[in-house]
Amino acid sequence: MSDILDLTAGQALDRIAAGELSNEEYFDAYAEAAAGDELGAYLWRAQAGSANGAGDGPLRGAPVAVKDIFCTEGIETTAGSRILEGYRPPYTATAVRKLAEAGGRVLGKTNMDEFAMGSSNENSAYGPVRNPWDRERVPGGSSGGSAAAVAGRLAPWAIGTDTGGSIRQPASLCGVVGFKPTYGAISRYGMIAFASSLDQCGPLTRDVMDAAILLRALEGRDPCDSTSVGIEGGVELPSRTDLKGLRIGVPRELSADAEGIETGVTEVFERTLGLIADLGAEVDECELPHSAHGLSAYYVLAPAEASANLSRYDGVRYGLRAGSEDGTAETALVSMYERTRAAGFGAEVKRRIMLGTYALSSGYYEAYYGRAQRVRTKIAEDFAAAFERFDYLVTPTSPTVAFKLGARAENPLAMYMSDYCTVPMPLAGLPAISIPAGLAQPDGGGPDLPVGLQITSPAFTESGLLGAAFAIEGAIGFDARPGGTG
Amino acid sequence: MIDRDQVLHVARLARLELTEDELERMAGELSTILDHVERMNELDLDGVEPTSHVVALENVLRPDNPRPSWPREQVLESGPDPEGGAFRVPSPQA
Numbered sequence: 001m002s003d004i005l006d007l008t009a010g011q012a013l014d015r016i017a018a019g020e021l022s023n024e025e026y027f028d029a030y031a032e033a034a035a036g037d038e039l040g041a042y043l044w045r046a047q048a049g050s051a052n053g054a055g056d057g058p059l060r061g062a063p064v065a066v067k068d069i070f071c072t073e074g075i076e077t078t079a080g081s082r083i084l085e086g087y088r089p090p091y092t093a094t095a096v097r098k099l100a101e102a103g104g105r106v107l108g109k110t111n112m113d114e115f116a117m118g119s120s121n122e123n124s125a126y127g128p129v130r131n132p133w134d135r136e137r138v139p140g141g142s143s144g145g146s147a148a149a150v151a152g153r154l155a156p157w158a159i160g161t162d163t164g165g166s167i168r169q170p171a172s173l174c175g176v177v178g179f180k181p182t183y184g185a186i187s188r189y190g191m192i193a194f195a196s197s198l199d200q201c202g203p204l205t206r207d208v209m210d211a212a213i214l215l216r217a218l219e220g221r222d223p224c225d226s227t228s229v230g231i232e233g234g235v236e237l238p239s240r241t242d243l244k245g246l247r248i249g250v251p252r253e254l255s256a257d258a259e260g261i262e263t264g265v266t267e268v269f270e271r272t273l274g275l276i277a278d279l280g281a282e283v284d285e286c287e288l289p290h291s292a293h294g295l296s297a298y299y300v301l302a303p304a305e306a307s308a309n310l311s312r313y314d315g316v317r318y319g320l321r322a323g324s325e326d327g328t329a330e331t332a333l334v335s336m337y338e339r340t341r342a343a344g345f346g347a348e349v350k351r352r353i354m355l356g357t358y359a360l361s362s363g364y365y366e367a368y369y370g371r372a373q374r375v376r377t378k379i380a381e382d383f384a385a386a387f388e389r390f391d392y393l394v395t396p397t398s399p400t401v402a403f404k405l406g407a408r409a410e411n412p413l414a415m416y417m418s419d420y421c422t423v424p425m426p427l428a429g430l431p432a433i434s435i436p437a438g439l440a441q442p443d444g445g446g447p448d449l450p451v452g453l454q455i456t457s458p459a460f461t462e463s464g465l466l467g468a469a470f471a472i473e474g475a476i477g478f479d480a481r482p483g484g485t486g
Numbered sequence: 487m488i489d490r491d492q493v494l495h496v497a498r499l500a501r502l503e504l505t506e507d508e509l510e511r512m513a514g515e516l517s518t519i520l521d522h523v524e525r526m527n528e529l530d531l532d533g534v535e536p537t538s539h540v541v542a543l544e545n546v547l548r549p550d551n552p553r554p555s556w557p558r559e560q561v562l563e564s565g566p567d568p569e570g571g572a573f574r575v576p577s578p579q580a
Contacts, residue, residue, distance in 0.1 A: 087564055088563070088564065089564075090556045090557070090560045090561055090563075090564070091556060182541075183540050183541055184541040184543075197538060197539055197540070223548050226543070226546035227539070227541065227543065227546075229541060229543070290529070293525060293526055293529060295522070296522060296523045296524075296525050296526045297526065299519060299522075299523055300523055307500060311501070314501070315566060316565065316566075316573050316575055317561075317564065317565050317573055318564040318565060318566075319564075319566070320566070321566035321567065332576035332577050332578075333575055333576045333577065333578040334501065334578075335503075335576075336575070336576050337501040338501050338502060338503035339503055341500075341501055341502050341503070342502060342503035342504070342505075345502075350502060350504075350508070350512075351512065351515060351516070353500050353502060354493070354496055354497065354500060354502070354512055354516060355516060355519060355520075357496050357499050357500040358488070358492075358496045358516065358520075361496060361499060368523065370536060371526050371527075371529075371531060372523075372526065373536030373537055373538060374531040374534040374535070374536050374537075375526055375529065375531070376536070376537040377534050377535055377536060377537045378529070378531070378534060380537060380540065412515055412518070412519060413518055413519060413522055416519075416522075427540075428540060429540030429541060459540075459541075
């Protein structure tokens with residue numbers, strides 16, 4: 001049984017194909033593991049024995065954990081918010097439907113920061129998620145439940161969403177692989193909207209091969225999402241073992257000069273650069289001059305889009321409606337809206353709605369939203385210039401290792417800094433993957449915790465990016481595991 | 487740099503009821519965040535085109551084929567107060 005949980009999903013699929021493992025046995029091993037979740041990773045779990053059907057297709061009946069931001073027909077979908085408590089969507093998100101069509105089965109719905117707004121999973125209305133490496137620490141966010149479930153062997157793999165780092169940063173903090181594909185690679189239909197020009201679905205997995213297998217099932221154009229285009233030529237499974245002939249750029253602004261970067265993170269990153277050079281790549285410094293302004297642009301654009309997207313939660317069509325006081329007829333409807341949103345949204349969501357509404361309000365629009373959109377252009381141009389010289393760019397994924405629960409909860413800006421290295425890529429729409437690069441102690445001492453390496457490539461070059469990540473993963477040989485998860 | 491009255495105004499625009507305590511805290515927190523955001527003002531952005539979407543797409547069309555939508559009952563079930571095949575709300579009129 002523990003033997004089954006030790007397999008990567010790719011290895012398990014091979015065993016199922018060879019008749020050495022039944023898909024029911026595989027599903028039930030994880031359903032039982034998930035039933036014993038002590039990390040707070042799940043909000044809903046499938047029962048053991050509930051896997052039925054042949055489990056055809058490339059995923060062969062394998063269980064997949066799904067972030068609670070994806071609509072699942074008949075299964076409660078809350079996006080981590082009180083305002084959607086009890087909501088059972090009448091339809092299933094395209095990403096989840098495609099997993100099912102490929103033979104995957106939903107193992108559970110994973111905990112997350114409310115509406116994907118957060119970097120620690122502490123903004124969930126349903127309680128925090130604990131990091132399996134140290135339960136006093138956060139798993140990162142917003143896909144914290146998905147990352148913790150995969151790292152804690154409560155799921156073989158999972159899907160999440162990334163708007164400013166919500167797949168890559170928790171993957172980094174939990175020591176797993178997290179991949180945000182190019183904007184448009186995977187349909188957003190049925191994925192509860194946070195910031196529509198940035199949101200993208202992607203896999204969180206044990207290794208790069210598993211990420212490629214899941215991405216293969218997920219990508220594709222969807223008539224229900226007119227911004228989806230899929231990945232031309234599909235996704236090749238990675239096999240690269242060297243980086244000969246490749247030029248790898250190291251943007252100073254997002255590595256050595258990154259704000260708040262920890263010593264241990266820098267050490268692991270520099271060691272990894274040595275391994276990349278040993279694989280035959282030409283490694284050189286480069287510049288992304290506007291990336292230091294990425295966070296500023298992001299924390300205007302994402303809240304602005306969110307303030308519009310979240311206007312739909314008004315107590316009329318789904319979820320919570322706050323009881324009306326004895327308001328006069330004149331104010332009854334508006335006061336119902338205001339009370340429902342006051343009762344249903346948590347502090348961070350309110351903060352972002354306020355920030356976004358302010359940035360879009362009359363007289364401030366050009367100063368905030370207009371400027372942020374122009375910074376976005378400059379950031380995309382920086383990447384384009386860097387990719388004239390380099391095939392891939394590498395940075396640390398997170399400036400720090402996992403921090404303690406509560407450490408940044410009272411300081412929104414400190415929390416936002418968690419996304420320093422991950423925000424520029426979605427602003428430019430680019431694919432980026434985080435892979436475990438080693439362990440390091442936090443500044444000031446503490447346990448050894450995972451450090452992620454982020455690799456970025458030009459739009460729609462997923463196969464190449466996965467190949468490079470696969471080669472680097474092989475050279476790193478990360479085999480550490482979280483203790484104390486039983 | 488953003489005061490209590492402005493917070494109150496924005497909260498009304500956002501249809502969000504804030505407690506006294508939230509109003510005070512929000513004014514401080516938003517000011518801190520906006521201070522950081524205003525670092526963008528260091529940049530010369532004259533003549534730079536704004537980006538609203540990163541993938542070059544225009545006029546994505548599909549054939550106009552009618553197909554059934556979700557069952558009305560199922561959609562109404564999600565609402566807090568379905569009534570007579572519709573969502574019932576408090577009166578918007580005086």
